[in-house]
Amino acid sequence: MASVSVAAEWQQLYDRYYRKPELYQLRWNHVDLSRNKVACAPFGGPIAAIRDDSKIVQLRSESALRKLRIFTSAGAQISETVWKNPGGRLIGMSWTEDQTLICITQDGTVYRYNLHAQLIEPNLSMGKECFENSVVECVFWGNGVVCVNEAFQVFCISDFKNPRAVRMAETGIEDFPLCVAVIEPQYTMSGNVEVLLGVGDHVLLVEEDGVQQVGAGVGPLQKMVVSRNGRYLASFTHDGRLLVMSTDFSNIIFEYNCESALPPEQLSWCGMDSVLLYWDDMLLMVGPFGEPVRYLYDEPIILIPECDGVRILSNTSMEFLHRVPDSTVSIFRIGSTQPAALLYDALDHFDRRSAKADENLRLIRSSLPEAVEACIDAAGHEFDISRQRTLLRAASYGQAFCSHFQRDRIQEMSKTLRVLNAVRNQEIGVPLSIQQYKLLTPSVLIGRLINAQQHLVALRISEYLGLNQEVVIMHWACSKITASLAIPDVSLLEILLDKLKLCKGISYATVAAHADKTGRRKLAAMLIEHEPRSSKQVPLLLSIGEEDTALTKAIECGDTDLARPLGRDLFISYARCYKHEFLKDFFLSTGQLQEVAFLLWKESWEVAKNPMASKGSPLHGPRIKLIEKAQSLFSETKEHVFESKAAEEHAKLLRMQHELEVSTKQAIFVDSSISDTIRTCIVLGNHRAAVKVKTEFKVTEKRWYWLKVFALATIRDWDALEKFSKEKRPPIGYRPFVEACVDADERGEALKYIPKLADPRERAEAYARIGMAKEAADAASQAKDGELLGRLKLTFAQNAAASSIFDTLRDRLSFQGVS
Structure with a gap:
């Protein structure tokens, strides 16, 4: 019966289950989300609320003074302060990764507050243009923000730890964009932030140094949000469709007609498996397959995306909507006969002293280790303490009959759950899931606890974990x-x-x-x-x-x-700036040979800054001698073996690069890395020099192959690449050859290597990348991987014939009992 009551809390979305346990009944009073601007930090972090001055509201018993209030995720107030910042209307508010609250006002002023509502000086600014043309919209991520002002200019601070506002390229638009989204720097090719603006029937991709039109014909888009891994974009169209596309707009993953052209108030990813749309009374959860799930609310809510789901904040409660883990499904799904479910039942029979406990164990004897692991895993994903305890008891019961099982797994999970239960306690109010805890790490969690003045629990956790x-x-x-x-x-x-x-x-x-x-x-x-x-x-x-x-x-x-350190320190500081020779004499007299070596090395870099030190310049000679002298001094001390070796290698590399610049008459080698030197030699056709660098610096065969494959692809020398692939069996396999050809858009060349890929999964994905659906499907079916077939089907979503091939093969695999 326990499994029935557990599964009764779930909702099914196609072949997956979701649950929405309540984490807390909130401890705050009279906080109405519809009348406040609210910012919620991820990883169970704090909630900031301030009365929304863009809405006309009846003050009731509230003070006319606007207050910024900060609460835990359980609704307990941590701090408050009177909001008296004069920069005009508050436009955007969000928490950074170190739990600093960022508030951006209409005139582009950036106010920062700590957890205790204390203003962190100095205030920052988005720049003069934002002061002159008011900020209209802010989109935050991790440690950065993008702002759009009334003049349709886009500004970005990519890291508040180094808060420099950068103006992005001119957009040339004449109306305010319908929606704005951001692809974080870690997911872009350039390593810089990319801003997506919904404009007319397309999207503008804005970078610091350029603008390009993408996704022609997909719009007008009313809302956009990028997935956590930066690969997908969920969007809501003007005619009421949810569109999920890749962020390079090369293909539409799926679409769903929402039967309402009214754009949702909030759009959010729920992990990587579904998308949430919220209107004022309904939360709709849509997945790539099957009918969506509807949740009705009679009060306003705010969606807080997490790595593995979404927390839902309302006026009265905090819930956590997330996919039910596979281990939990295997145990509690109604009618489940999985080994873990039978083990869980066996414990129940054992507690009731029923002989059926032994019968259950005999049925699953060969699968007992997997059943034990599933019970441990399911316990880790539970918020209910009594259910955690029962699942761990089931695992412990099963482990007693296992000869081969890691004995410390239950102990490890018990340890983790004790920490999680301690911080989830309503008094602490940090409702972390196990995935969030692993991603955050214990040391960061302890840092956050001490920052919130929760020293006792932080001390106990540190002691318990041996930190x-x-x-x-x-x-x-x-x-x-x-x-x-x-x-x-x-x-x-x-x-x-x-x-x-x-x-x-x-x-x-x-x-x-x-x-x-x-x-x-x-x-x-x-x-x-x-x-x-x-x-x-x-x-x-x-x-x-x-x-x-x-x-x-x-x-x-x-x-x-x-x-009496002052005189000595002053002399060293002065001499470091103005009189290196004096300083060298001083360090030599006190036997500090390594300090002399560092000075010589620094001098070698000063020579390199001379604009004449290029194009085979004779200045490289003295520079190399300085480095060799530094190497000699480093070798005198046992503590600087690394520096000695580095200086020796540096001098040797500079000599070779200098010779290459003289022989090629191209100033492109000096101060580049060993890899770049090899790559440049191959690109210039100087294979003998490339081999010499490889030999001198003991470059591994694997690294050599990587460098040569992509260098040959850069100059599009496909014959040389094919010849290179046949010299011997490549130590890096054939995948890099395929990637190099596909990246260069040479489908025919890629086909020379794809059949050589040993792993059918790799073959399937390679064929899919060049649009060969049948071959991709054949390879995936060889791998007997249903999940891969499903993923590849999404790649060919717009090709009905191709999609049906994958469905047929997937059904065949399912029939054969392969998942």
Whole structure:
């Protein structure tokens, strides 16, 4: 009966199941999402809300002052502040990866807040053009943002850690785009952000250095959103269709008629398997096959995309809509006779002392390890603690009858679930799934907990996982000092020492420096007394004006240089800027040979900056000699074996590159990498030089083959490429040969190598890339891979005849019991 009640919570979308457990009943009061601008951080992060000034609302009992409020995902308020930023209407708000809240106003000012609603100075700006022509729309991703202003100009900050606003290429449009989406830099060929603007019946792809028209005839598009992996674009058309396309617009993956031309308020991916559309009372989940699933809501909701699903925030609750994992389906699907389901049942019979437990185990004896693994995996995906416990008990019961199974798997999963359950607790309010936790990593989670002042749970998790507790205790100590201005120094010192002693080797000096920074010099001096390392004690004592104590400490430890470092440091700083010869003499006199070597190496780069140091310039001679001198000095010390070898190799490479520039009369070799040198030689037709570089620098056969294949493809020397493929069996296989030909749009050349691909899956995908549906289908059926057939069918979605080939083969595989 348990499996019936579990599966009853699911919804079926074609051959997949989805569930939507409630994570929290929210603890906030009177927060109406329809009257607020809201930003929700992924990975179960915080929620920021501020009254939407673009809507006329009745204030009721609220203050006329607008407040920025920050909550946990469980709706518990963390902090608030009065919103008094003068930059006009708030246009966009989002959280960065380090949980900094970014707020962008109409005049292009960027305000940043931490989790405690404290403004981070200085404010940033999207630029003069955004000040003069108001910002109308913002699209955020990870650590960046794209803004479009009233003059239809596009601006981008690609990383708030290095916040430089860049103006993208001129769009030339005369009306505001219908919708905007962004392809993140990590998924583009150029490595720079690409902006998609829905304009008329097509899409404009805007980059920093150009604009191109793509997707002609797909529009007008009312909404667009790019998938998490940057490969697909979900869009809503003017005539009410959901279109899912590849982001290069080469093919339409699927389309669905929504029977309403009214664009949805929100459009979002749910993992990689389905797309969500939300209108004011209905959430529609659409997949590539089958009828969509409808969820009705009588209150506003906000969709929060996660790596494995979507969290759904309403006025009263937080839910998590996601695909039911295969392991969970195998156990709880109604009528399931999978080994994991029989093992789960066996535990139930065992608990009721029924002989059927033994009968179940006998039925699945050969598949017992897989059944145990499925129960462990399903436990990891559960939010319900009692269900986690039952699944792990089933796994433990089955493991007792397994001779070959990793004994620590259950222990590992129990450990992970204890951490997850601790942070999911309503008091903490971080509802991570197991995939999110693995992607985030425990150390980042601990960083987020201490940032939210959840030091105790962060400390317990660090201790439980065997991680360094120093980070947590240090942060707690500094926070305690900041928050305890009313506590006398002596009392506060006692509180601090009680916790600091928990961690051996902790830096008391760092805590003391923080105390000094907050104006508590006496507390700082008392804390320094407990720092065992003089090298840390002395500089801090000097900085807080305790020169005599510093000198005493320095003399006690026998290092007088600690107390009088200023003159020496000033001399080194001056000489580093102006008098390298003096500095070299100083380092030689003190036996610091490696420092002299670094100076010589730096000088070699200064020579390289000379505009005359090119085209076979004689300046390369002195430069190489400097590097060789540095190599000789590095070799004198055991600690700099790496630098010595690097300098030797660098000098040797520069000599070869210099000779190549002289012989080819082309200044294109010096300071390029070994790979680039080989590639350039092949492109220029100088194969003897390429082989010489390969031999000199012991380039592996695999790397050599990669470089030569793509270099020959670059100059389109297909005969040479074919000859190269026949010299011997390529150590990298034939796949790179295929890729090089396909990339160069040489279908006929690719066909020379595709039949040589050993793996039928690779053969199938290669044939699909050059549009040969029947051959792709034959290869995929050889692989007996139904999932691959389904994926390849999507590639030929617009070709009915090709699609039917894949369906026929897939049905045949299903009939044969192959999935």
